[in-house]
Amino acid sequence: MSATDRAVGLVNIAAEAAADKLAQEIIAYDVSDQLVITDAFVLCSAPNDRQVRSIVEEVEDRLRDKGGVKPVRREGERDGRWVLLDYADIVVHIQHEEERGHYGLERLWKDCPRITLPESARGQGRAGADGA
Structure with a gap:
């Protein structure tokens, strides 16, 4: 089984929103074969807490x-170091770059297929489906 078209559409919206706020290393994984609670993860990072919050706001908006969706759960917003936005179909992780390096979610999910992101979400300093 792979991520639904709806989930991939939401991933693309979230990735483009994050890119518009200069998120770094945007990656999306299809985790539908590994988890029953969601289809996809979007990971991105920022160099400071303020930018993390800015990305969170843009992704939610x-x-x-x-996408016509609101998060069913939000975690970590107060600290601004790692904010998790759970939309049921997808989960968006927006991390301070230090947390991203420390927790290494990419290592945990590296065996899952990557979802190709729109070109607009794959600029300089950001990683799309091909890591570029």
């Missing part, structure tokens, strides 16, 4: 406006 865009997914509400374009």
Whole structure:
């Protein structure tokens, strides 16, 4: 089984929103074969807490406006170091770059297929499906 078209659409919206706020190393994984609770993870990072919060706001706004969804759960917003936005179909992880390096979610999910992100979400300093 692979991520639903709906989940991939939400991933693309979230990735583009994060990219618009200069998120770094945006990656998406299809975790549907490994987890029953969600289809995809979006990972991205920022160099400071303020930018993490800015990315969170943009992702939430865009997914509400374009995807018609609100998070069913939010975690970590107060500290601004690692914010998790759970939309049931997808989970978006926005991490401070130090947390991202420390926790290494990419290592945990490296065996899952990567989801190809739109070109607009794959700029300089960001990683798309091909790691570029």
